[in-house]
Amino acid sequence: MRFLILSLVALAGLATAGEPPAEGPWSPAAESAFAAGDCALCHDLPDRTPVDRTESCTSCHVWIRAVAANPEARATAIEIFPKWERYEKTVHSYMPVPDLAAAFARLEPAWVRSYLVDPHDLRPGLPETMPRFALSEAQLDALEQLVAQSNVPVPATPKPDPANVAEGAALFAVRGCVACHGFGKLHSGPPASTAPDLVHARARMSPDRMRAWILNPQSVSPHATMANMGFDEAEATAVRDYLVLSDAAAPPAPPLGAAPAPTTEPVRWAQVEERVFGRICVHCHMDPAQNEGRAGPGNAGGFGWKATGIELQTLDGVRAVGDRIADSLLRRRAESHRDVVAWGQSPASLHRPERPGMPLGLPPLPDADIALVLGWIEQGMPE
Ligand code: HEC
Ligand code: HEC
Ligand code: HEC
Ligand code: HEC
Structure with a gap:
């Protein structure tokens, strides 16, 4: 990730100049909710200048794809980043995200509030969902109000017949x-x-x-x-x-299968680093020493959650929380099953654990990768 940040300096010529920030008519509580939820890391906020590509999950990932499609920029990138070709293959999450101006113009304020409290899958073609946040009641009230103000007036129509x-x-x-x-x-x-x-x-x-x-x-x-x-x-x-x-209510998702059993084959750090920690977790749980002080939302706090101090880039960092990892992965597995909400089901009535499972907002690890991590932990987390 360190090289990524440098990239943005080295390839500055490819960047587009930012516009001066616009002032939205937001209340201080709405400002605070957008900031606490880090909404601008993925969404362009109505009436605001998008955040810099070095910070934004969406624009950095989109940028990597854009460079990959431009032979000249790609050649430069390959020179600068030893792992560029791997980046091109891995990066796919949070590239398309819904436009919030279009959403706020049409969606019911109360629905948006309930969704922010308890997001669920809306777009079957999009593997990632919105991460869960820890927002206060006052912040939720403010966002609900902002949506109400943004709802577009439309002509009255006959009652559905x-x-x-x-x-x-x-x-x-x-x-x-x-x-x-x-x-x-x-x-x-x-x-x-x-x-x-x-x-x-x-x-x-x-x-x-x-x-x-x-x-x-x-x-x-x-x-x-x-x-x-x-x-x-x-x-x-x-x-x-x-x-x-029309009655379109889909049947509830079939019951979740049993959790995978730990792998019994010997597993080394290099394997779990390559398949799990270095591929997915590190992006939110960085080691600040290797990233010019940046630690990511899972370490320094983000999406409304307090800082955890959990760094998953180094073996020592992972070992320090070895007893919490299995639980967080299995929670996400159970949660993702719960993400699929059919019409007629009330999200609030479906079980959701108090803490979000990991990886936050992304699909759960495949069972084979969970089995590998469980096996490695059971074997004492060897190097
Ligand atoms: C890590 C990226 C990420 C962050 C941060 C994020 N969102 Fe989202 N958001 C998404 C994705 C992806 C979807 C689409 C989910 C789906 O369709 O299942 C979404 C959907 C939404 C929707 C529904 C819009 C629609 O058209 O369906 C709203 C409203 C929304 N987000 C508001 C927010 C707010 C408010 C915040 C900050 C508190 C926020 N989001 C932070 C990624 C993010
Ligand atoms: C400065 C550019 C940059 C920013 C900002 C960035 N990423 Fe990434 N991301 C990358 C690169 C490069 C990879 C591929 C890394 C690899 O293969 O080693 C990646 C890979 C990922 C992956 C694994 C592959 C995938 O797409 O699912 C996840 C998950 C991820 N990033 C999440 C995030 C989230 C969440 C944020 C915002 C909090 C974020 N990233 C911000 C550059 C960035
Ligand atoms: C080419 C793809 C495409 C086609 C064809 C299409 N839509 Fe859409 N539709 C979308 C997208 C994308 C959105 C989300 C829009 C946004 O966020 O700006 C959407 C949103 C909607 C919504 C809002 C629903 C919600 O939950 O937010 C309705 C209703 C809708 N479409 C109805 C229809 C109907 C009816 C048709 C056929 C006449 C149709 N669409 C054809 C792509 C399509
Ligand atoms: C999109 C960002 C993101 C990704 C990716 C991510 N985390 Fe997290 N992680 C967070 C946030 C935010 C918190 C704080 C949540 C809380 O306080 O419960 C957290 C907290 C945790 C915790 C402490 C809370 C608990 O559940 O015990 C553990 C352990 C953890 N993450 C492990 C992981 C592992 C393992 C991965 C990779 C499979 C991962 N995380 C990927 C953002 C992320």
Whole structure:
């Protein structure tokens, strides 16, 4: 990671100049919530200059892909970073993230609040979910209020009518919606990574706003990434009624299999470093001595969580918390099963452990990697 930071200096010519910060009409509590949750590490915040690429999970990862696609910049990068080709292969998480201006314009304030308290998977095509935060009630109130202020006024529409559902279903199938969207048990296909499963839409949007969006997403927000599908008002109402009224509730996820047993083969540090700690955990639990003082959100505190002092880049750092690692990995495994919330299930009623499991927000480690780490710990964490 040290080399990464240097990269940003060495390849400064590839950077785009930042604009002066804009002042948003945010209350101090909303400012504090955005800062505490480190929202700007992944999302461009409405009315704000994006954070520098050296800090942003999203723009640094996107930048690595952009350099990889540019032969000249790539040649320079390979000269500077011995591991560049590996970076190109590994980096994939947090590259597409939803636009918050488009989200705040259309989503129900109360839904956003409940989602921030207890995020769950929305986009079946996106392996990572939003990390869990530790935000205060005052910070949540402020964000809920900010969303309410950002909601776009839309024309009133007729109440959803069961008589429209059949026509809406037909339009949904033939007018291309299924190319991007899943819809609970009624449609699951290879979804576009940024398109939400529409099973959640009736909880996320008012019927009026949903109709306005289907008619013309850009009328709800200029940041909307969905194209205008060219519906007339009656068609948009019919599709909306299909999305709001049909029974799309998917069955609950099947029960989770037993936790993997520890590997009995001898396991060395180099193996778990390469497959787990150095590949995933280090990105949030850095050793400041090797990273110009930066320690990452899992070590120095971030996403609202207090500093833990947990460094997972060196063998000593990992050994120091050896007794906590298995538990954190198994919690994430159990949690991710819980991330898949079907419509009709209340996220709050589904068990979620008090502390978030690891790796935070990312899919759990594959069982084979969990077995390897458990085996290595059981063998006394040898070098
Ligand atoms: C580590 C990256 C990361 C951080 C930090 C982060 N988010 Fe997100 N956020 C995501 C991802 C990824 C999704 C999409 C999740 C999905 O679709 O399942 C998301 C989704 C959302 C959504 C739903 C939007 C939509 O269109 O569905 C809202 C609202 C949101 N984030 C707000 C916030 C706020 C507020 C903060 C700070 C308190 C924050 N996020 C911090 C990555 C992040
Ligand atoms: C300065 C650039 C930079 C920043 C900022 C950055 N990363 Fe990365 N990230 C990388 C590189 C390079 C790799 C590949 C490292 C390797 O293969 O050794 C990587 C890999 C990862 C991986 C493993 C591969 C994947 O994509 O799942 C995760 C997880 C990750 N980063 C998470 C984060 C999170 C979370 C943040 C924000 C808190 C972040 N990164 C910020 C450059 C960056
Ligand atoms: C090319 C891909 C694509 C197609 C085709 C498409 N959408 Fe979308 N849709 C998206 C994306 C991406 C979003 C998220 C938009 C954003 O965050 O800006 C979205 C958002 C939505 C939302 C908001 C739901 C929510 O939970 O936030 C609704 C409703 C919706 N689409 C309905 C439809 C309907 C109905 C059709 C067919 C007429 C359709 N979409 C066709 C990509 C698509
Ligand atoms: C996206 C950033 C991120 C990634 C990736 C990440 N962590 Fe964490 N980690 C955190 C944060 C933030 C906390 C503080 C949460 C808390 O206080 O419970 C934390 C806390 C922990 C803790 C102490 C709390 C507990 O659960 O006992 C352990 C142990 C831990 N992480 C292990 C890991 C391991 C092992 C990995 C890799 C598989 C990993 N982390 C990957 C951000 C991350």
